[in-house]
Structure formats: structure tokens, C-alpha cells
Amino acid sequence: MSTSTTITPSTTAIRQHWVIGNWKMNPSLATAKSLTEKLSENLVKTTSLSRCKLAIAPTTLHMLAIKSILEQASAQIQLVAQDTAITRNTGAFTGDISADLLKEAGIEWVIIGHSERRTIHHEDEKLISQKIRATLDTGLGVIWCVGETLEQREAGQAMNVVTAQIQAHTDILTNIDINKLIIAYEPVWAIGTGRTASPEDAQQMHGSLRQMLTQIRAELNQTSLLYGGSVKSDNAYLLAKCPDIDGALVGGASLDADSFLQIAQAFDIA
Numbered sequence: 355m356s357t358s359t360t361i362t363p364s365t366t367a368i369r370q371h372w373v374i375g376n377w378k379m380n381p382s383l384a385t386a387k388s389l390t391e392k393l394s395e396n397l398v399k400t401t402s403l404s405r406c407k408l409a410i411a412p413t414t415l416h417m418l419a420i421k422s423i424l425e426q427a428s429a430q431i432q433l434v435a436q437d438t439a440i441t442r443n444t445g446a447f448t449g450d451i452s453a454d455l456l457k458e459a460g461i462e463w464v465i466i467g468h469s470e471r472r473t474i475h476h477e478d479e480k481l482i483s484q485k486i487r488a489t490l491d492t493g494l495g496v497i498w499c500v501g502e503t504l505e506q507r508e509a510g511q512a513m514n515v516v517t518a519q520i521q522a523h524t525d526i527l528t529n530i531d532i533n534k535l536i537i538a539y540e541p542v543w544a545i546g547t548g549r550t551a552s553p554e555d556a557q558q559m560h561g562s563l564r565q566m567l568t569q570i571r572a573e574l575n576q577t578s579l580l581y582g583g584s585v586k587s588d589n590a591y592l593l594a595k596c597p598d599i600d601g602a603l604v605g606g607a608s609l610d611a612d613s614f615l616q617i618a619q620a621f622d623i624a
């Protein structure tokens with residue numbers, strides 16, 4: 355959305371690249387299974403990735419079936435839960451699934467703070483903090499989403515909003531194991547809309563995010579920062595060229611095995 359075309363790297367170190375598919379509440383069990391089979395087959399037979407790791411977030415209900423397909427195919431794709439409970443306790447938490455139960459099912463990561471949870475389920479920073487802590491205490495990793503709405507961007511507030519979303523959890527960031535942290539910048543106006551942030555705008559936000567994290571703690575400079583919001587195979591290459599974008603959190607395009615793997619190839623750069 356900006357007119358600037360200058361992209362300045364804020365760091366040159368090698369960081370882990372990730373492409374993560376968020377399937378949301380989309381595929382039926384049959385579709386999820388055939389998508390996993392196609393992904394696994396293509397990954398094992400034709401798509402070789404060296405720098406970029408892959409992960410998918412099916413609905414929790416399908417997780418065990420998906421896990422078994424991945425294992426049979428020896429496909430290196432990690433499993434991500436779309437949500438977790440605010441506590442590790444067992445007991446009276448109807449409808450919730452704790453991070454311990456997710457871990458038991460072979461899940462390695464949890465998406466927390468996704469805009470759809472913030473909007474539809476009114477999740478605030480206090481609840482997000484509880485979920486992050488429960489996840490990390492279990493030993494799982496957090497894919498932590500931040501991002502501004504269109505109104506906030508148009509009011510010139512994008513950076514302030516994202517800064518507040520990060521700084522609300524400075525206490526967590528000062529101690530976190532950085533191998534358990536992925537941050538996804540997902541402008542809300544770009545999610546599922548077909549309207550992607552320009553590489554310049556995305557890089558600007560990612561560069562500022564990295565600076566902000568580094569000020570909290572030097573090691574956080576190595577955090578994998580993903581962009582999310584209408585990433586497709588045809589815009590992934592330009593986003594992947596941005597020095598502070600280490601991968602993508604992909605919704606719609608992750609429901610097609612070919613598109614998803616093409617996006618992964620775009621981010622599989624040294």
C-alpha cells in the first residue's frame with residue numbers, strides 16, 4: 355500500500371525458513387486425507403527443500419489420521435494445532451484441548467493470536483498470554499500471529515498496533531526458547547481477501563518487528579518472521595526476496611498441494 359520501493363535488510367544472519375498451511379475449518383476428512391497424500395507424495399518424490407521447513411494445521415479432529423499418512427510416507431511435515439486451551443490442567447474445560455493432549459497426539463506447534471480467534475472468539479492479550487504460556491510449558495512451539503485491521507492501517511496505526519501486540523508479552527519474550535517461537539505478521543485486511551501487502555510494506559513491518567524483538571533481547575534477532583495474508587504461488591517469490599521475511603503462513607493456497615509446495619520452493623532460498 356506504500357509507494358516506497360527501498361528494501362533494506364536489518365540482518366544478514368541465516369534464519370530458519372518456514373511455510374505453514376492453516377487449513378482452518380475447511381477440508382472434510384476425506385479431502386484432508388487426499389490432500390495430505392498428495393502433499394507427501396510430491397514432497398518425497400519431486401520437491402526437494404533444503405532451507406524451508408513445512409508444517410500444516412489441519413483441524414484437531416483429523417490430526418491422528420493425517421499424522422499416520424505423513425509417517426507412512428516419511429514426509430517431513432510438522433503438525434500444528436489451530437488453537438489450544440488456556441491451561442494445562444485436566445478437568446472441567448468443555449470443548450477445550452490442552453497443549454498436553456496436543457503433544458500426546460504428535461503435534462509440535464500451536465497457532466496463537468490468529469485474527470480469526472481475536473475477532474470471532476474475542477481473544478485478548480491476557481488470554482493470548484495464557485495460551486502462549488500453556489503451550490511453551492508443555493514444550494510445544496508457538497506460531498504467534500499479529501497484525502492490524504484495515505481501519506488501523508488507514509489511520510496510520512499499523513506499527514503502533516503490532517508494537518502493542520508484541521510488547522504486551524515482553525515478559526514471555528525475555529525468556530522464550532527461540533526455537534519454539536515463530537511470529538507471523540498477518541495484516542487482517544489481507545487474510546482471505548486476495549489483497550496481499552506489497553513486498554515493501556511487508557518488509558517494512560518485518561524489519562521493524564525484528565528491531566523491536568532485538569531490543570527486547572538480542573537473540574530474538576534470529577526469530578523466524580513469517581508473512582501471512584493471501585500468499586499465493588504467484589506472489590510468494592517477491593515476498594521471499596524480502597530480507598526479513600522468513601516464510602509464510604498460508605490459508606487458502608495451502609488447500610492445494612501444488613500451490614503450497616510452490617510457495618515452499620519460493621522460500622527455500624539460501
Ligand code: PEP
Binds near residue numbers: 540583584604606
Ligand atoms: C491465514 O488465515 O492465516 C491466512 C493467511 O489466510 P489466507 O492465506 O487465505 O489469506
